[in-house]
Amino acid sequence: MADAKLTISSRNYSSWSLRGYLICRMAGLDFATEVLSGNDPSSRAELLHLSPSFLVPRLTHGDIRVWDTMAIATYVNEIRPEAGLLPADPAARAWCWSVSGEMHGGFINLRSSLPMNLKARHENFKIWGGAAFDIERITTIWRECLARFGGPWLFGSRPTLADAMYAPVCTRFATYGVELPPDCAAYRDHVMAWPILAEWIEAAVNEPEEIEELDMEF
Structure with missing residues (x-):
């Protein structure tokens, strides 16, 4: 029997659930995953309002x-520092906290304009001004980290909290065909090939559609 339980909402649509999952997997935590029904109020609220502040x-x-992804990261880091x-x-740790916090609290235009949808692929998707600014800032963060720490992950040879926080952005860039500088495209592809992300995506593809009005809300 698993030592812990991670309650999530949709694998296909919920970037916050994905971050929580990656964090727990990176830490080697023994946990079971509970997926809330699309009719659950917390699940629907989180998905339809794109907010990290609900209870999943x-x-x-x-x-x-x-609850809350950064709180989960803090707790897991305390009990599994060796991970x-x-x-x-x-200095690198402070930088990692900073860029992770920026992802946690910002990039609202990107989230609303390019919602996570692992099943979809959109060609020639129009990127509006606010989302374009967010993309520029994200690629700046990536390029600075990759240049300073040498890649292939943002802080060097192994994934950290920052990679978990930006992994859903990589999926968005793939879904909407966002053009990226070569170094950022290589990082996106490296994250997309991450085995624990690949297993999440496989489960998401097989996830039943329960929230029919989700596209309309976006």
């Missing part, structure tokens, strides 16, 4: 319940 993803570990969720170097 939620990690239950013994008597401890943690290397954050860089060992203090």
Whole structure:
């Protein structure tokens, strides 16, 4: 029996659920995954409002319940520091927290204009001004990290919290055919080939559609 349970909403649409899943998998946590019905209020609210502040993803570990992706990351890092969720170097660790926090609290135009949809592929998708600005900022973050730490992950030779936070963005860029500089395209492709992301995507493709009005809301 698993030691913990991660409650998520849609695998196909929920970027926050994906981040929580990646964080727990990176830490080597033994957990079961519970998927809420599309009719569950918390699940619907999170998906339709694109907000990280609802009660999914939620990690239950013994008597401890943690929700919000960054709170889950903080907790998991405390109980599994050996997993290397954050860089060992203090300066790199501060940088990793900073770019992860920027993803957690920002890029609203990108989220609303290019919602996560792992089943879809859109050609010649129009990128409007606000989303274009967000994309420019994200690629700047990626390029600075890759140049400073040498890749192939944002902070060097192994994935960290930052890669988990930006992984859903990589899927968005693939879904909507966003053109990227060569180094950023290589990073996107590296993340998309990440085995634990690939297993999530496979499950998402087989996920039944429960929220019919989702496209209309976006």
